Amino acid sequence: MQRALSVSRMTGNTSTFPDWYQAIVREADLAEVSPTRGAMIIKPWGYGVWERIQQTLDRRIKETGHENCYFPLFIPLSFFAKEADHVEGFAKEMAVVTHHRLKSVDGKLGPDPDARLEEPLVVRPTSETIIGDAFSRWIKSHRDLPVLINQWANVVRWEMRTRLFLRTSEFLWQEGHTAHATAEEGREETLKMLEVYREFSETVLAMPVVAGEKPENERFPGADNTFSIEAMMQDGKALQAGTSHDLGTHFAEAQNIRFQNSAGELVHCHTTSWGVSTRLIGGVIMTHGDDDGLRLPPAIAPRQVVIVPMLRDKPEDAEVVAAGEALVKAMGQVITLGEPVRALLDTKAQKSAEKRWNWVRRGAPVIIELGPRDVAGGTISFMRRDRLRDGDKVASQSLSREDFLAGLPALLADIQQGLYDEAKARLGANIRTDIATFDDMAAYFGAEAGDDEEATAFRGWVRAPWARPTGEELEAIEQKLKALRLTLRNAPMDQPAAFGPCLFTGRPGVEEILIGRAY
RNA sequence: CGGAGUGUGGCUCAGUCUGGUAGAGCACCGCGUUCGGGACGCGGGGGUCGCAGGUUCAAAUCCUGCCACUCCGACCA
DSSP: OOOOOOOHHHHSOOOOHHHHHHHHHHHTTOEEEOSSTTOEEEOHHHHHHHHHHHHHHHHHHHHTTOEEOOOOSEEEGGGGGGSHHHHHHHGGGOOEEEESOEEEETTEEEEOGGGEEEEEEEEOSOOHHHHHHHHHHHOOBGGGOOEEEEEEEEEEOOOSSOBTTTBOSEEEEEEEEEEESSHHHHHHHHHHHHHHHHHHHHHTSOOOEEEEEOOGGGOOTTOSEEEEEEEEOTTSOEEEEEEEEEOTTHHHHHHTOEEEOTTSOEEEOEEEEEEEETHHHHHHHHHHOBTTBOOOOTTTOSOSEEEEEOOOSSTTHHHHHHHHHHHHHHHHTOEETTEEOOEEEOOOSSOHHHHHHHHHHHTOSEEEEEOHHHHHHTEEEEEESTTOEETTEEOEEEEEHHHHHHHHHHHHHHHHHHHHHHHHHHHHHTEEOOOOSHHHHHHHHSOOTTOOHHHHTOOOEEEEEEOOOOHHHHHHHHHHHHHTTOEEOOEESSOOSSOOBOTTTOSBOOEEEEEEOBO
16 A cells, blocks of 8 residues: 655645644644544534435434434433443443532632532443433333334543544444344344445445454443444554444343233343444545545535636626526536535635635535636536546546536546545455465564554555454454554455464464454 | 653744744735736734743743643553
């Protein structure tokens, strides 16, 4: 891969991948750090992307039979005591509310000692416990099942180190929670939503992923099985972009979620949960961004086409603006990717060249430059953000207004597909399947002679057979991998018929697993 | 919380070693010339140099403590 991304065209400096990432977040006007530790301010353009994610994913969640609802931000502390693995998994990162009033003592404002809560409230890190509690009241009979709900919410996890979009102490997400009569139905639901995430990620975000099952040590606290979609970033690292958990009867047992089956027996439900978060935006940045800034897939671009009018403080300006407004209207009549085209005429009092580059940095898929000559000649001059440059020159093309409008759906679809294909090719080219032993893998990922720190980061993943060890044996493997900064990502859903020997133990393999560095 | 690094206008940084009136480029404001293109000239606004102490006639610069951020670990959607 060895792709040397730089921020040179954005800020005038070359630098490392993390610097590049931060530069894009800033230059594309997506978000900024807030005065609140670890939490981000999502700016309008960034939030617009999130709204597009919400709209397109929400439709899919509803099409698969789920309904939205809303549960409280605060969860009574005692709720977490019920499921041992769950509390252990989250205990170290919980924000806790202990008081309900402030008081000024010696001029210093602080919690009022007299206003201590009898039972502290936890700011939800996830909502299994409080939703499970509701399920236990909602579900009495097999006729009540399945219960299929989702909520769009914010959650808080007190992370040690934060990074905009990728890991923030507060983040936005959706969390689906379902209850079923049988283990088979629970498993089916878990896999169905994993597939929704895979399809969504690939067709809407244009971000290819590998869907698979997480190894035992990477499971969600309290889950029987965890599945994930893993995306490959341009530095070769894996990003866990979504998870779907088969919770079995763990939470049902802990929270008394039971129903009477048709035979009259009182039995526990099988529950699931699944979620994706604002982390997806970080994935989009690191999948599609380039040296000029962000490149947004048209399906999630808040504005798919931006018109920059060439205004010169002259009388003909009015004509250009009028033509621009008419063009926005005309594009609004065009249906592409199933929806009217989202277009904007940027009339901000700013130099045209500035506006153009701002939209390049923000990643608007198509940027039209509309000048008096275009208006007179009925032509549209535009550039595609996905193929911005021809050498060092900006690749601008010109079509008649009619042809442009007629070809717009195909153009946006082509950009969407092109971004996907580019990322898919990168993913495919950077999974090594020819590494057979742990030592070979260590040599591959480790710092070799002549490799600098930077180069070792661009390794991609290894896919290899393994014997699916468990318990202490798995723990030992995890520790060995940790020394190489590697983790087990997932065992992909599509598996071959036969397997070579296990990369770790040499025993016969039972499935293939992905190994890589991760965010 | 462990290791390393960095804190100087909105951004990127110089100045710190060797204490002596706070700088540059970009961004911003004004005027003008330009302008199918990240233009140029002139003028201008904006910084208690992360915070708090200390040393000194004098501190961005030296000393002590603290804080924040970045990277690498641990943790993690």
